[in-house]
Amino acid sequence: MHQPEHLKSAGLKSTLPRLKVLDLFENSKERHLSAEDVYKQLLASGEDVGLATVYRVLTQFEQAGLLVRHHFEGGKSVFELNKGDHHDHIVCLQCGHVEEFHDPAIESRQQKVATGLGFAIRDHSLHIYADCTKKKCPHKR
Amino acid sequence: MHQPEHLKSAGLKSTLPRLKVLDLFENSKERHLSAEDVYKQLLASGEDVGLATVYRVLTQFEQAGLLVRHHFEGGKSVFELNKGDHHDHIVCLQCGHVEEFHDPAIESRQQKVATGLGFAIRDHSLHIYADCTKKKCPHKR
DNA sequence: ATGCAAATGATAATCGTTCTTATTTGCATT
């Protein structure tokens, strides 16, 4: 159990709801979870947390750098553990599974384009929405 | 005035609110407008349209292919006239202005990456959030 | 001019998220 230290070093008190949420992200099958996902999974595990707390904790974790927030289509925010690397996302239109990728060529082109237009990149997001080409979509929800 | 034909060919009755909205997109300074933007500008022009109608019309125009919808950060949908071309967006963090660009190298890399992972791209969005590097941001709201 | 389906406007409802506030908890100090 090394989670309390994670929280401590992030300047966050080691409370039960925070440990539960962090644990969920570290042990969940899907890397990408919405606030609703987190809330429901905690309730299903018998944990008794409030939805407002989930939202607060997710935002705090994002600010602390423990989680990264993404805005996929559909409006709702989705979070994932911050592995320290940057990557883009392919969202499967069939099952909603999110696959990650990183392409240095794309990244450097973005820099060139932005610089050429007189902008300094602060952040960017590349989302590809696609169909899995295998006969049966392998990513069960 | 060629707008009524636009609507007709899209299978939409030529009504006053729809003409107003279409006209606004064709004559507005900013290419990218939210439902709220459209509603407020119509009210400001003395036109009396309902907010619900604006939302409905925007969605219909999107489905008819007259407008394209984008989801920038901040949650709300933004629309622009469909010019038929695909392009990506740089959003100025200072003033909210949206600049468009198209980079074939990025596009082709995306195809390669998606194919390599076993996906067929249906749609994608690349949003760069950046600061304008000129001393004074030239894009006044 | 007439009729009727389609479109509108006002408003209620919904969804994701944030705010408010009274209560509870973590944890440092006795």
Next chain:
DNA sequence: AATGCAAATAAGAACGATTATCATTTGCAT
């Protein structure tokens, strides 16, 4: 181990964007 207090929580109200409901109005073919 008991105490105190700031920080964190839970419940529900509030919020902003969007969608649904429904009675009224409008476009347009007859």
